[in-house]
Amino acid sequence: MQAFHPFRDLRGQDPVAVRSQAFALARDLHPGQTAGLLVAEEPTLLMQSVNLQVRHRLHWEAEPMAAGGWRVELRHRDDVEPGTLMELLGRDHERLDRLFAEALHRVNANDVPTAAPLLDSYTLGLRRHVHVENLILAPALEVPREPVTVMLEEHERIVEQLDILASFFEDGLPAAGEVAPFFALLSGSLAKHEAREEQNLFPLWDAALKLRHAEAEQAALLERVKGILAGSEDDRLSH
Incomplete structure (x- = not known):
């Protein structure tokens, strides 16, 4: 209540x-x-x-x-439910940040067994988020090309770094000292990327939505993205 x-x-x-x-x-x-x-x-x-x-x-x-x-x-x-698509994406940034920060904290505390499932949850969430931005929004919303290109390039680098980090967990649990530097490197990349997206790209996408898409279309896209972030299109995620 x-x-x-x-x-x-x-x-x-x-x-x-x-x-x-x-x-x-x-x-x-x-x-x-x-x-x-x-x-x-x-x-x-x-x-x-x-x-x-x-x-x-x-x-x-x-x-x-x-x-x-x-x-x-x-x-x-x-x-309150997110009222706009950019608000939803911003909140998802924050949710993912909390997951990753907690995993990093656990690694720094030498608690790799607890960090591992947090990293798994983060990885799935990030792939859903990247799927939305790369394959749903970038083709649908016409904005200047440069910020979209920057986003796509940064997504590629972040996923590569995440894959390297995840590889340490493929054959059991690594030592905290093995993975801590990779967690720290990825943490820095994520912070810079999200700031650039929210400051440079999100306002352009928001303006394009309001200018070129009717309210019903905006609402339908918001609901689709909510579904994707909750797992409705996991079979289409790239790995």
């Missing part, structure tokens, strides 16, 4: 105080909780700024009140 916190009335406060209290409320919001604000001005810019400060963990909905001002309801992003 959602834990609801009473609406905080900020309508009589100055803009600095409003921003500060909105941020504090959003910062302390956890999955399963709901909170709210009453503000005097239309809250889009305020909430976009707050959401950026909390690293896009916030979902918010606003409506005007008959007596004046705006009612804003806040929830943690994880309590």
